[in-house]
Amino acid sequence: MLRHGGQILVDQLVRFGVERVFSVPGESFLAALDGLYDAGIDNIVCRQEGGVAMMAEAYGKMTGQLGVAFVTRGPGATNASAGIHIAHQDSTPLVLFVGQIRRQDHDREAFQEVDYKSMFGGLCKWIAEVNQTERLPEYIARAFTIATAGRPGPVVLALPEDMLSAMADVPDSTGPVVELAPTLHTVSEDALTWLSGFDRPLVVVGGPHWSAEAAKDLATFSATQNLPIALGFRRQDYLDNRHPNYVGDLNVGVNPKLAQRVRDADALLVIGSRLGDIETQGYSLIDPANPHCAILHVHADPNEIGHVYQPDIAVTADAVSFTRALSRLPASATDWAPWTTSARADYDAWIKPQETPGDVKLEQVIAWLSDTLPKDAILTNGAGNYAAFLHRYFVFKAYGTQLAPTSGSMGYGFPAAISASLEHPEKTVICLAGDGCFQMTLNELSTAAQHGATPIVVVVNNGRYGTIRMHQEKQYPGRVSGTMLSNPDFAALAKAYGGHGETVTKTADFAPAFARAKASGTFAVIELIVSEDALSTNQTLSGLAKS
Template sequence: MSAAAPALKTASAPATVNDTATGARLLVSSLERMGVEVVFGYPGGAIMPIYDALTGTGLKHILVRHEQGAAFAADAYARASGKVGVCMATSGPGATNLITGIANAMMDSVPMVCITGNVPQGVMGTDAFQEIDILGVTLPIVKHSILVRDASEIPAAVEQAFHIAASGRPGPVLVDLPKDVQFATATAPFGFNIPNETAEVDHDAVAEAERFIRAAQRPLIYIGGGVKIGRATEAVRAFAEATGIPTVSTLNALGTIPTDAPGFLGMLGMHGTRAANEAVQASDLLIVLGARFDDRATGKLAEFAPHARVVHFDIDASEIGKLRETHVAVRGELKPGVEALTVRLAAAPLAIDPWVIRCATAAVHHAARYDAPGEGVYAPALLKQLSEAAGDRFVAACDVGQHQMWAAQHCRFSKPEAHITSGGLGAMGFGLPAGLGAKLADPSATVVTIAGDGGFMMNIQELATLKRYGVALKIVLLDNASLGLVRQWQELFFEENYSEVDLSDNPDFVKVAEAFGVEAFRIDRRDQVEAGIARLLAADGPCLAHVIINPKENVWPLVPPGKSNAEMMEGA
């Protein structure tokens, strides 16, 4: 996954702090100068000077109830807004509680700046109270780390952190501030020397890509999350429309092409649609845009798209040819490269009508059905109905599990920002704080957290954050009293040995939500769904719909582990 840099708010010329200030105040001033509006965090001893400096500033600090919630919320804020997300925590356990969220941002290429306090430099290395080498701990899961040793370095360090987080292939950057640096005073210049990294389009490679596409009989556009991050959504939509080439999407790219658009075949991979996977396997050319051939997308790599040559557009050169031989590599920012290719291909139509008809016919033939028997709630139908009722303002912040796959398969997404999920890391507990971050990023959106009972319990404390700040997040909690996806695999591949997946002792989630001051209600029959969706969407503040579903319901289709995408299992 890859992308160009999201736009940053920076001054046109370096400025200087008028008066001598503490490191903590320099940090806050630097954040304001970078255009930061919202910070997610949790205070503690080693970051207390920064919290002292926050008072009376223009920054809106959101006090989460666990540092993991801060990182997840900042991640989703970045995905929804296109800005750099910011979170902060104290040393020791505060910093280590950020780690899963940092890894999540790294895996999904999300621009994020994580600020941690640390013990004074004079006691570093002595096993001081709440001391942890957070730079060392996070080295494999950050794009860059900065340990600030002098207060005068803070403005440049912050500007550098934001630039690195957002440029090229985005990712998280850690800024670690010892407590003595926060207390120290300095007069510090602003103005990190940001290099000019604008890359020219490789027109020779684009011309070669055109040649391969015109020679293909069964071309397919394979869209990855880098398209959204690189702000190339409109360019890719124009390319697909101009050429008529069918499209498939990874999990993190859903909505790049509206999911109900002609020619879109759905998500590919382990829980992809049969139409998408069959098209990939039959294609003779993959036009890969900002995707990284993730194993959940490819299945058995040696048998993935066996007849296809590859044209790969990516800003991260390390992804090109990493897992699959690339026949044409177009390196650089996606938007200008795709636009240049569109201009060339628009000169004469492609002769691929039989392939287009074949893919469209397969999409109709393999379309999902929603007429499941019984009176219980059928989750795919509920999620489809919910997304359609919410319309183009719908944004799903998904946790991880069966509900995540059902949302990906059945929800209508009109834009890539409408689908926020933990893709590469698959971190349970993401949904609730992610919904918080997404709603704060775009208050006018209808943001719905879609969670399962397992993941919801992992960060349930953030209900208090919703209530405190009056964040009108809607929550659909699909409760099958089990770790559903693990249970499904145990059923299919472990001889029904249901080891440690029983969650039948869950609390009454309606009462729990109400105890936090959040409106809640329960749905357990299909005839309650329409009214339940209407109530959820009409609620003025945060609201939770506790939806009871069949614990034996599985996600279909499914590509078994180690198998080709051609070997899809179907349920009854």
């Protein structure tokens, strides 16, 4: 049966089980839009391609399924590159379809022409251009396989507009590859035997490939062995933070006592995490050239093992399968109780709010949210000083409740919150954002209004790019340059888009404002007017380590 390329493409998406895509339309992929017309796939039309890619990335991170995005050529693709970088560093499966100029016009610097292989070469797992309509099923099947295999990540397919509009008679792909979880019983036994030879082991869990069942298995394993569990940067929902063996997360503003515990550990069992820059505080907690401790590294991609740290033992396996095997082992004869109990006590002390200046105490707002929200509430954030408060004071209680970029990308939180609200309309979705962070993607308020998303955005307004200002004050004190912000009335802006908006100037007013936002039944923005000093004193990334 003859079909145009856009229909062939969409038919492959249906065959692969895609239920939702994110897009900003472009004339370069009109045939694909035509294919989506009656395909039964939900097309979330966004306002800027950065938001498109971030929503698709959040979808992939949240569901474990592959995120799919469509953007047009040239500026559309360059805008989307921010989300591709997030997906790459966060190990999130994603396929970005980019419209492309006609094949016959290549190398003429035609309107919006870009060499995508050069542009995306270092940002994704694979980039290709499909120049034959009949090969679309082949390329799409390969793209889905590469995006999800090993260490997941983004794949980019460029689609010349004349290729998409051309007709072809070609069979559909056979569908996604079915992978069976490996049997890891013997390997996990060996790992526990190895671990039992150490007095001060620390288990570090992060990376991709996680699930609610994996979180339960990790809880069982840690309780059975009485081992301390530290989670990777922005992977705080991989274990209920109330679990007695949870000892904190290795984030930018890490608990200094947890950092010291990494230094004091004589063995690290690293599951899923790359053990990267943030988790190691710029590779200072563990010297790549001369690690102070033994390392057993478990990762799904063999190319990641030994990339920075040479482990004593390497296991190529996904974190879910390996943790499941660990959870079925009997207790070790080694007693790690004192070491674990001490580490947990450090965490409990760390999350007690430390007072900041001003009439709105962000530490109290976060503590109230932690104590009040349903345990399945989803929290999103981008990057900024405000995020340190969330990571320190919010107690994550269930898997799937944290959406944040390990790449440190500003503007991520709000598109992610829209994606989460559309996927889980029954859940409370909260976006924490700084004033600078929110303004990078707040145009997606219109997307929320159009598609019925109802996240609540808590905007921390201190009139500056807080993190950069903090570093500026440390390195060039008293010489403020390029870090001040002039902000709109965020509450009024939310109302202009048809949502609910409030401004809070005192801590006591936050809870009633939140209740009204929740009751509004629409998206909402609560603007917190915080002291200009609040995010540049003892609660900042540097101050966190001193408090």
